[in-house]
Amino acid sequence: MDRCNIFNADCKSGIVYVNGKVVDGVEIASQGQAGSKGFMFLNGEKKVYFAVPIESLKEILDLLRELSGIVSSGVLPKNGGGDITAPDFAAAMAALSEKAKALKEALQ
Numbered sequence: 001m002d003r004c005n006i007f008n009a010d011c012k013s014g015i016v017y018v019n020g021k022v023v024d025g026v027e028i029a030s031q032g033q034a035g036s037k038g039f040m041f042l043n044g045e046k047k048v049y050f051a052v053p054i055e056s057l058k059e060i061l062d063l064l065r066e067l068s069g070i071v072s073s074g075v076l077p078k079n080g081g082g083d084i085t086a087p088d089f090a091a092a093m094a095a096l097s098e099k100a101k102a103l104k105e106a107l108q
Helices: 054-073 075-079 089-107
Strands: 004-012 015-018 021-023 036-043 046-051
Touching: 004 046, 036 054, 054 089
Parallel strands: none
Antiparallel strands: 004 015, 004 036, 015 021, 036 046
């Protein structure tokens, strides 16, 4: 049985790098199209890269934080019987939606 080696790796545009050097013939086991950091597993001749989406998770949390700010300044006052207080509420929601769409595409 072959021994499995694990390396810190980067993936940019479908190319896997270990220590800044291109590694050919690596199967990328994720759907993401964006650059990522992760691990490359080497078992005999088999090379597989797995992304660890820490930055993507951070982006998701940032989107949620932004959403909570938009909602607290707009929807919550409206539910209390008043008008939406943020004049740019619709534009802010549209911009947030576009950011979420772009992140989803990068993760697919």
